[in-house]
Ligand SMILES: Nc1ncnc2c1ncn2[C@@H]1O[C@H](COP(=O)(O)OP(=O)(O)OP(=O)(O)O)[C@@H](O)[C@H]1O
């Protein structure tokens with residue numbers, strides 16, 4: 001149910017990191033764009049940890065005003081405020097022995113951040129209106145799509161808390177950087193939702209044409225966006241509406257979805273100039289025929305642009321083929337023909353960084 005689907009290099013690395021980190025109890029900060037799977041990663045960390053039989057408690061720090069968030073997290077004593085007719089334990093007490101997932105941590109007020117820092121440092125806190133400190137054993141995992149370092153500069157996030165929660169940092173890469181996972185994710189969502197949505201006759205796969213469109217899409221909403229499209233296809237009974245929607249968003253200059261990877265072509269112009277320089281350097285002794293020039297120019301240009309496409313897609317040959325609008329077979333052939341090293345380190349960015357901060 002909560003399995004992390006995908007076998008692209010960044011996802012394989014992510015799964016490894018989860019295994020390495022899950023029994024340490026060190027605070028984890030999960031970052032990444034909206035819909036990349038931050039909560040899924042938090043749940044997976046808990047499931048792989050020795051705390052898996054105990055509670056996993058999630059609190060969304062953006063969903064409540066800060067006074068309510070404080071009593072939600074730390075509980076309150078009877079009479080702490082008007083309406084507090086009974087004492088109530090907070091989520092930290094409920095999570096004792098287990099894991100606390102603080103989602104959208106960047107939205108927590110600076111005052112509450114101080115109280116959280118105390119729990120992280122001493123495992124102690126006080127209920128609202130209480131006098132006695134309570135001790136808990138909780139693994140704290142936080143997530144955010146804010147840039148907390150910028151928030152620190154702006155004075156809205158405490159630097160000392162940042163270092164406390166950021167002992168291990170897991171960056172979940174956007175879907176556009178791991179498009180190899182798209183087919184597997186589609187299958188997973190078809191399996192998951194065709195039963196749940198009660199559509200027995202719904203399609204169970206998408207056409208190659210739509211897959212091409214998906215491979216080209218920029219995915220601003222990441223995996224959640226893909227999940228929504230699959231649900232829509234199941235409910236509508238065919239893929240037409242989704243196809244039209246994506247085609248209408250498509251930008252001829254780059255990825256679809258209103259985002260253009262390289263809005264101006266100055267980089268491409270530089271590349272063309274390097275093709276021309278290359279031809280002039282390789283000029284044969286006798287003056288070449290135009291036919292020879294054309295052939296030389298073509299192979300130089302193809303090589304340079306295939307390398308550039310690999311660079312822009314993190315070494316992903318399928319994506320590079322989509323970008324160049326040639327078939328996967330054709331790119332494989334050309335990579336071999338030109339002797340391009342498609343595994344070059346500069347192409348392969350795996351997007352996951354793990355920072356262990358020394359105490
Ligand atoms: N690798 C994956 N395999 C299977 N499902 C995934 C994967 N990544 C994300 N999902 C699904 O996509 C949806 C969004 O994931 P999740 O809620 O974990 O993202 P998030 O990063 O917390 O998003 P937000 O920033 O909006 O809170 C969920 O339904 C989740 O199950």
Ligand SMILES: [Mg+2]
Nearest residue numbers: 038039103143
């Ligand atoms: Mg989330």
